[in-house]
Amino acid sequence: MASLRPLLPIAALLLLLLFLISFHSDPPPILSRTPSHPLDPLTFDEIAAIRSILVSYPPFAAPNQFPAIHSISLDEPPKLIVLRWRPGDPLPPRRATVTAYSPPGHTHLISIDLPSGRVLHHSNPSGFPFLTIDDMRRAIATALNDPSFLQSLNARGLSSSDVNCAPLSPGWFGSEEDHCRLVKVQCFAAAPNFYLRPIEGLTAIVDVDAALVIRISDSGPGIPISAGEDTDYRYSTQRNKPRSFSNPINPVSLEQVGGPSYFIENSHVIKWASWEFHLKPDARAGSVVSRARLRDPESGEWRSVMYQGFASELFVPYMDPSEGWYFKTYLDSGEYGFGVSSMPLVRLNDCPRNAHYMDAVFAATDGSPFVRPDLICIFERYDGDVAWRHAQPHIREARPKITLVVRTAASVGNYDYIVDWEFQTDGIIKVKVSLSGMLLVKGTTYQNLSQVPEGEDLHGTLITDNIIGVVHDHFLSFYMDMDIDGPDNSFAKFHMIKQETSPGESPRKSYMKVIGSIAKTEKDAQVKLSLYDPYEFHIINPSRTSGVGNPSGYKLVPSATAASLLDLDDPPQRRGAFTNNQIWVTPYNKSEQWAGGRFVYQGHGDDTLATWSDRDRGIENKDIVLWYTLGFHHIPCQEDYPIMPTVSSSFELKPVNFFRRNPILRAPPYTEVDLPVCSVMASL
Ligand SMILES: *[C@@H]1O[C@H](CO)[C@@H](O)[C@H](O)[C@H]1NC(C)=O
Numbered sequence: 001m002a003s004l005r006p007l008l009p010i011a012a013l014l015l016l017l018l019f020l021i022s023f024h025s026d027p028p029p030i031l032s033r034t035p036s037h038p039l040d041p042l043t044f045d046e047i048a049a050i051r052s053i054l055v056s057y058p059p060f061a062a063p064n065q066f067p068a069i070h071s072i073s074l075d076e077p078p079k080l081i082v083l084r085w086r087p088g089d090p091l092p093p094r095r096a097t098v099t100a101y102s103p104p105g106h107t108h109l110i111s112i113d114l115p116s117g118r119v120l121h122h123s124n125p126s127g128f129p130f131l132t133i134d135d136m137r138r139a140i141a142t143a144l145n146d147p148s149f150l151q152s153l154n155a156r157g158l159s160s161s162d163v164n165c166a167p168l169s170p171g172w173f174g175s176e177e178d179h180c181r182l183v184k185v186q187c188f189a190a191a192p193n194f195y196l197r198p199i200e201g202l203t204a205i206v207d208v209d210a211a212l213v214i215r216i217s218d219s220g221p222g223i224p225i226s227a228g229e230d231t232d233y234r235y236s237t238q239r240n241k242p243r244s245f246s247n248p249i250n251p252v253s254l255e256q257v258g259g260p261s262y263f264i265e266n267s268h269v270i271k272w273a274s275w276e277f278h279l280k281p282d283a284r285a286g287s288v289v290s291r292a293r294l295r296d297p298e299s300g301e302w303r304s305v306m307y308q309g310f311a312s313e314l315f316v317p318y319m320d321p322s323e324g325w326y327f328k329t330y331l332d333s334g335e336y337g338f339g340v341s342s343m344p345l346v347r348l349n350d351c352p353r354n355a356h357y358m359d360a361v362f363a364a365t366d367g368s369p370f371v372r373p374d375l376i377c378i379f380e381r382y383d384g385d386v387a388w389r390h391a392q393p394h395i396r397e398a399r400p401k402i403t404l405v406v407r408t409a410a411s412v413g414n415y416d417y418i419v420d421w422e423f424q425t426d427g428i429i430k431v432k433v434s435l436s437g438m439l440l441v442k443g444t445t446y447q448n449l450s451q452v453p454e455g456e457d458l459h460g461t462l463i464t465d466n467i468i469g470v471v472h473d474h475f476l477s478f479y480m481d482m483d484i485d486g487p488d489n490s491f492a493k494f495h496m497i498k499q500e501t502s503p504g505e506s507p508r509k510s511y512m513k514v515i516g517s518i519a520k521t522e523k524d525a526q527v528k529l530s531l532y533d534p535y536e537f538h539i540i541n542p543s544r545t546s547g548v549g550n551p552s553g554y555k556l557v558p559s560a561t562a563a564s565l566l567d568l569d570d571p572p573q574r575r576g577a578f579t580n581n582q583i584w585v586t587p588y589n590k591s592e593q594w595a596g597g598r599f600v601y602q603g604h605g606d607d608t609l610a611t612w613s614d615r616d617r618g619i620e621n622k623d624i625v626l627w628y629t630l631g632f633h634h635i636p637c638q639e640d641y642p643i644m645p646t647v648s649s650s651f652e653l654k655p656v657n658f659f660r661r662n663p664i665l666r667a668p669p670y671t672e673v674d675l676p677v678c679s680v681m682a683s684l
């Protein structure tokens, strides 16, 4: 969920700044460069050229016919062409996909060929693209100009200039959401941290296209607005208060005396240790990792691991069925755009000093390109962890574990999602998600649990006076087009079961036995994780076997996660049906990338990963895509207030029988001469 404060200082300034950067300056030189890889994102100049093509495109050329541009992104060349391409070859024709919208109700999906300047396809699919900044602004202004909404604010002693409002997606529950594009506007009393001062129960249901308030729901008169005292999290306002630690921590930094060990070729190809991959920002997904390959230490051969990976969709249902809350069941990526919601990373704090930053170029609502600086950071990490070790009386060997992290941080309204793709020297790719930001809180008359009548469900935790942190879930579904040693792969499940011994066979009564099987069709690969019915899940290349005959593979290693408990027929769960299983495998299909569907805003959930997978297509020895949903249940607690310390979970893609032996056996250890000795000034 995203928020904006119309006509008011912080957001307005930020926007102004962005607009200044985007429209009134020449692009920085690095952004006007020409693309050099088939997967490179559209450049500043390319987006500007697409805008010109659209402006003179006959259906949009008449006065007032130009649609709102929701996104302009590279229409990637077919996978086969990308796989055949070699550095130095001419680039395949650059094409773009434009999603646009003409009110009321006309979504445009347009494919543009850049070399010829032609529109190749133009369709009007059903469904709505994610909200633009203009949509959000219009929805909020509409609510704040509505006399009865203002009256409800006035009844609470507030005027339109005393509030910050959030443009909330309404989900889909039936008839109301079928008629027009809706935004539910809820407001908060102004404060640096306004999310913690909800004006409870007051919602304007706005038809964004008509700029009309359809109705107002006010279930909250009498619920006080929290004072939000001491919730400003800026250091400038906190610095003179008692410190967090009795023993302050001295700053820590990783020094790389020899400089970084990665190379970035033509802005988007990252080479580090044995790894090489393409990396780009994306308006919807945040970041996209493509063509991840590594060089086999034994043979020197380049071996492919993953063609593409990204965060495909999120599902964030809140667990309060009341009028002001039931609809809060966000699909953040398809409703707000995970990439466009990512602000520049905070240098030295979001990413360490040794980080390199990558900028993004996105399209504004009028189609003009703008630069979002520092959207991705890339850095080498040494946490003091061990890569491998062994000690015995006369031999002690250990190796430090150094990794390469690719990080983005999306701020979708109140919440922040930090997504890391971490590449390890041992071939592991670890995907880690960390949550921070503000709770979405509910106002209440209660100031103490002792006031709550027995049996009343708060749907959350009373975290401070008059504030409930509402229980909710977060699910992130990751798309991973695995290409282990080539596109044709299979999904193998290794079931671990209890095997009982025969009478007299052994002093043991039982042991754990592993039974392997290959998933033939999509339904065989719909997996619900269970601790007491365990499996290992491998993506293997059946036509590439090791010297001893094992197929080359990578396994998916889940860690702490959560599954949705909503009814499968609950409208939010139908829209978030990609969370019905933790693992899915589908045949590669360029049109099936967004787990909740391409157009999810007010969508009915009829184009989700669950729909595709139920076709039960063959997936054996084919180009397949692995999907994993990482989940978090969140019962808020007092420490999540006023801003949450990060909560993380992760999963790994780990080589299994891919390398002949430990691929980092010959990595050298550190010695004294490798590392600088920095001395503390002698004033202590
Ligand atoms: C809140 O209730 C508890 C008992 O449940 C009591 O000990 C405490 O003093 C109360 N606090 C206030 C501020 O009333």
Ligand SMILES: *[C@@H]1O[C@H](CO)[C@@H](O)[C@H](O)[C@H]1NC(C)=O
Binding pocket: 589, 590, 591, 592, 612, 617
């Ligand atoms: C590819 O995906 C689209 C959208 O789901 C679907 O209509 C089409 O049938 C799929 N193609 C194949 C071969 O499965």
